[in-house]
Amino acid sequence: MNPVKTYTVDEATRKLENYCAYQERCHKEVRQKLRDMRMIPDAIDHIIHHLLHHDFLNETRFAQAFARGKFKTKKWGKHRIVRELKFRDISAYNIKKAMEEISEAEYYKTFHELAEKRMKQLERETNLQKKRKKLADYLLYRGWESNLVYEKVRELTA
Structure with missing residues (x-):
């Protein structure tokens, strides 16, 4: 043994x-x-x-790096990032500091690029309702705000 x-x-x-x-x-x-x-x-x-x-462990620094990383590499929205930080018991103050790492302009630019890229992937889907649902589900799963998602779905499937 x-x-x-x-x-x-x-x-x-x-x-x-x-x-x-x-x-x-x-x-x-x-x-x-x-x-x-x-x-x-x-x-x-x-x-x-x-x-x-000795500054090996710093929750603020962790939260900021986490938010930046997940946004830039995985294209997560704010809801998903906040949920994951809460799951890791990060304080509200540090979550707020982390969200400041993402610029509004970059956030919306990424959202629109992601939505349009996904829409291209759904070209073969002929049923408009299914296409809308797949696009919305994809964006919501990644933590993008529902008002943004449904507005973009309407815009892209009009």
């Missing part, structure tokens, strides 16, 4: 410094990683304090 790997507080601290340096992490991910390493609650608190104090 395989013995369970155990870590000293110093070993775990170094491992988590590398984990956080590799990419931005939220508190929830770090706490889970430490639990998976079978660290005791006091050690977890000590290590998280160390990571915060």
Whole structure:
């Protein structure tokens, strides 16, 4: 049988410094990683304090990077980004700061490009209702605001 790997507080601290340096992490991910390493609650608190104090862990920075990344690479709308940040227990203040990372102009430009690209993919669909539903579902799933989505669906299928 395989013995369970155990870590000293110093070993775990170094491992988590590398984990956080590799990419931005939220508190929830770090706490889970430490639990998976079978660290005791006091050690977890000590290590998280160390990571915060030495700026390896910064929830504001994480939220901003997350929002920028998901918007630019996955073309997520604000609703999806906010929902995912809330799921990671990010504070309302940090969510607000993260949403400021996305410029309004870039947001609408991306939305229109995404909608038009999806509309081209749906060219073969002859049933107008199905086409409208597929376009709306696609955009809503990605977290775009429903008023924008239904307005764009009407515009593109008129």
